[in-house]
Amino acid sequence: MFVTLAKEIDKEHYLESVQAAFLAKASSGRFPRDEEFRAAFVVKDVYNLRVRKYLLRKLENDGQKELVKVENCTIEHILPQNERLSATWREELGPNWKEIQSRYLHTINCFVWQGC
Numbered sequence: 001m002f003v004t005l006a007k008e009i010d011k012e013h014y015l016e017s018v019q020a021a022f023l024a025k026a027s028s029g030r031f032p033r034d035e036e037f038r039a040a041f042v043v044k045d046v047y048n049l050r051v052r053k054y055l056l057r058k059l060e061n062d063g064q065k066e067l068v069k070v071e072n073c074t075i076e077h078i079l080p081q082n083e084r085l086s087a088t089w090r091e092e093l094g095p096n097w098k099e100i101q102s103r104y105l106h107t108i109n110c111f112v113w114q115g116c
Helices: 002-008 011-024 034-041 052-061 087-093 097-104
Strands: 074-077 111-114
């Protein structure tokens, strides 16, 4: 994608033409707007994502002077993985608790780093 992008850039109006080129992309070449990214990110199955350590390393070390080696970290789920949730969990999640557990179990909102 970036190889062909160079052909779409007007060097006289560099920033504007890059922005226009990104906005004009369709399908897999398209860059989502910030709001779209945020909405999709919170429901993305990050736990099973092939590049999860890369993603989490970038998030963990953004703007930090001392970098964390994420290879030494483990992921712990906040939301229990067990299908037989306790009454307390079911009550907290509400009447659609099964759907909520299934949808959010492996998302960034439902796990934390440990052992770093």
